[in-house]
Amino acid sequence: MIFGISPLFALIPLVLYIVLAFRDIHPVLNVVICVVIAAIMTKQSFADMGGVLAESLGSFLGMIGFIIMLGSGLGAILRATGVAEFIIYAFTKKIGVNTEKKAILATMATSIVLVALLGTLAGANAIIAPMIIPMVAMIGLTPSTMAAVLMGAGMTGLFIGPYSPQVVTIMELTHVSYSTYVLGVGLPVAAICWVITYFMALRIQKKTKGVYAYTDVEEVGDEYVATKESRRATTVFFVCMAILIGYGIFLQKGSSYAIMVISVTAVLTGIAGGLSLNKVFDEIISGAAKLMWLFLMFVLFTPFIDFITNAGAFDALVDLMSPMFKSNSALSFTAVTTLTGVFGIGGAATAESVLLDSMFGPLVKDLSISATLWGTILLVSSQITSFAYPEADMLGQMGLARSKDMKNMVKFGITVAIACVVYVVIRAFFG
Incomplete structure (x- = not known):
């Protein structure tokens, strides 16, 4: 220093x-x-x-930025082939998702399921964002609202997904079954996030409607008639996505697999929609270019966090709090370890869980902390960090939603973080 x-x-x-x-x-x-x-x-x-x-450029954040840009390129293909218009029509006219509340709930459900199945926040939401955004834009949702929805719903998919790296890690550290984990750890925390996400999304929507809005997205009138090419491209789009996502689930692939899903789907959908290969790549590049600012931001954000971490700032925070561990109270132990994880340790969620278990594992046994309580502490400590700080996951979901509204996103994240920390402390009373 x-x-x-x-x-x-x-x-x-x-x-x-x-x-x-x-x-x-x-x-x-x-x-x-x-x-x-x-x-x-x-x-x-x-x-x-x-x-x-x-x-x-080759960091995890750089890869996430690249995935997001590719997702925007896929969105351009969906617009150029008429797939986006056809999906909007089916979504709003056939299924009946025609209000802001229904759009929020439909987006939440889609994100939760896909993230839980794929086990990756950035990869799953990068796949659905180009498809969802034109639909919700027509209904009137703002980018600020979508950012909160994708973040809140998507993160909870990681809390309950059977092959989510964090779920597998906590099950291994606490030696509990998946059913015990889901009922005692994952679902309660996820439910808190779902409720807050829904009501905060409604609040953000009310505050930002007329202030922020999507531009350059499709609108479908009552007289809309899908072309043969758009129907064929839509079929190829969903079949390709289903096969590639299913294959990814089978192989338990991570975020990087989304690059192949998006790229292959974009090319095949474009060809099925009657575009030449030259036109396909022109559209992909044109769409990706719109989010170049986010990629640059991610590239710069990596050294920013690394400088702070390497300086020992987070370690100093832990040392500052260490005297509090002298208490033998399970309640104080729960509060301090949770706050240490959420605000004091940065990095990958699975690495955070392993680090916390290494640091405080012996005390868990001494204080007779139950496996489900310890699992809850590990989950909140490692995953809620993404809500507490405007870091990679939060920035990534903002990018996917095409939002630059950091103010409302930070307020949303802090609300989730506080609620989850309070829940863990209350949970400590029940062992």
């Missing part, structure tokens, strides 16, 4: 990032400002910054 100051000061750029998120500032500019400050505070070499950014 610069001037030998405490690593805790490395959290200043993160706090500044959150503060600036509530201002009228471009998200990429926000990250640029904060990454520069973080680099200065942690004494990063100016000459090495090019190499740092080059490594960021």
